[in-house]
Amino acid sequence: MDEQQFFQKLNSLCTSKEIFDFLSSVEIMSDIMASGALQRISEVEMDDNGVKNPEGVLENKVFRALCFQFEFESSKLSNTGLLNALQALIKLRIDPRSMLMASLLSEAEERLGKGQLTVKNLCALGESLLELEGPSCATLEQIVNHMQEKDMEMWTPREIVMVYKMLQGTVGEGKQYQDLLNRLNSVTLTIVSQLSPKFTSIILNSLVVLHQTQAVPLVTALCRHSVKHIPYFTGSELVNVLEAFVYFGHREQTFTVALETHVPESIFTMQPQTVSKVMQYCSQKRILSKPIFDAVAEDFISDADRFTTEQIAECIMPFGTLNYLPPRASSLFRKLETVLHARLRHFQPHTLLNLLHSCVLIQRYPVNFLPKIFSPYFLQQLQAQPPGLDRTVTTQLTQLFLTVTLECPFYEGPKLLPKYQVKAFLTPDSSLDVHLLKRVKAGLLYLLKKRILLYEILMSLLFSFILDIEIKLDEEGFVLPAAQCEEVHRRIALCVDGQNRFCINSHNLLGEEAIKQRHLQLLGYEVVQIPFFEIESLHNCRKMAEYLHKKIFSHTYGLSC
Secondary structure (H helix, E strand, O other): OOHHHHHHHHOOOOOHHHHHHHHHOOOOOOHHHHHHHHHHHHHHHEEOOEEOOHHHHHOOHHHHHHHHHHHHOHHHOOHHHHHHHHHHHHHOOOOOOOHHHHHHHHHHHHHHHOOOOOHHHHHHHHHHHHHHHOOOOOHHHHHHHHHHHOOHHHOOHHHHHHHHHHHHOOHHHHHHHHHHHHHHHHHHHOOHHHOOHHHHHHHHHHHHHOOOOOOHHHHHHHHHHHHHHHHHOOHHHHHHHHHHHHHOOOOOHHHHHHHHHHHHHHOOOOOHHHHHHHHHHHHHOOOOOHHHHHHHHHHHHHHHHHOOHHHHHHHHHHHHHOOOOOOOHHHHHHHHHHHHHHHHHHOOHHHHHHHHHHHHHOOOOOOOOHHHHOOHHHHHHHHHOOOOOOHHHHHHHHHHHHHHHHHOOOOOOOOOOHHHOOOOEOOOHHHOOHHHHHHHHHHHHHHHOOOOOOOOEEEOOOOEEEOOEEEEEOOOOOEOOOOOOOOOOEEEEEEEEOHHHEOOOOOOEOHHHHHHHHHHHHOOOEEEEEEHHHHOOOOOHHHHHHHHHHHHOOOOOOOOO
16 A cells, blocks of 8 residues: 555544554554554544543554564665654553653754754744743754755745744743744745645744734735635634734735635634624724724624633624624524523623623613612622622722712612722723824913913812813803813813714724713713814814814804814
8 A cells, every 4th residue: 555545544534443444454553654544543532631431542463563663774764754653652651761762863853963954843842842842942053053054045935834833842042043943934924825725824823922013024925925814714814814904903904805805705614713803893993984893793692502601702892892782682682681691691791791791882772681780799709709899890890880870760780889880980091182282282272372271180079181271161151260160151171073983984983982982971061073184184273163163162152273
């Protein structure tokens, strides 16, 4: 039997018994065939807990005969046979101190010292040593030095991928091998167009694991190249690509367009992990893609049970974050409520809080679950798990409480104790467009003909907001000093909304800003939104003042420019 026929038959077998029966019928095997048989045995017999049937494998006479041959004839083996056997035996958790393993390792290291190993061989040996000894293994440096001596420009895409995968295992010693990575990144850049979907995904994943943030040209080229592969990525490959886009902060409009075509077409066959990762990607990039969100909503409605609790949160939270309700929102949130009732105890505390908080951003009120959230036991659970009751968590709790106080007057359940409430909802620095705010302040000063304090804190009985700009008016409509608290007839909250408060390339306000403006109105403020897209063309104070007059004071006498 030739090698091609042998491996074709071998790969069709699914149990070690079938493999051993097959091997017993083969009269002559090359070392490559024998090592391939060991690899196939390791594939079918290993799971997360180790060897499924250790006695049935390790005590089998065919297996023992193969091991005997590898132990006593290691010097006669080909490089491929030697290193494939070594990898398979490591996966099968053969004692590294045994004579068999010592013989194979000694032979491999001897050939390494003589410079007899190819790039593929070096990678196989490197992966084996990483598995046995970890990234601090002394021989790894010798392997890397041999790689440095090779002509990288002559490496095939497969060899390049193998080197990246091996180097991933050295991440604890990453800086030590940065010179090799720099050369490898440069060579890879020249062959990006030749990379298959699988290789593209593997390299992007390696660049993330190895923290190659300086390899911007390569990352950019790989991200652009990945666009044409979207229909052909497996679920796990697409997850790697999406994680790379997020990690490196890369945004590619054509990638989003391709996703918008692929996801709705494939949603019902996509793995839950892939679906949740697509939603994470959209959320973190502030990409409100209605085709993707609508498709994910339909998938969740039809088969929510296939998602883990973590994946459920990852799929639903972006709807709140990006302030979007799909066409079948009522069905989506009815399904979510059903799932929560059935699986509530399976949710991790912080995951549950994040999920319920995202719901109130889009006016979906989880009143049936708030007694649990506000209970002392649940708050203790939050405190006991990272990140504990930090500023973000207490802000979410307070916002939930404020929401039911203002928007759900019928709620009569437990309240959030004052010690868990924040005193002010701080505006994230990343959402504040300082340049835009200065332009609006300048326009107001021009309009009002006097200097006023424009930063102000709105205080209610229990809650406070940090406003962009607050304007106080008396009964006749005249502007009062910022510090004055008496005889205030009207309060106007100016929300100067820069691009960071909207979904990308959209006029759709983010959920956090939408709920803030909604609550300000319920607390008696007149909310005036100053969105960036209305004022970006106003380049001088007079034009800005005219705009603000129409926007804020159009019915007030004595305040025209």
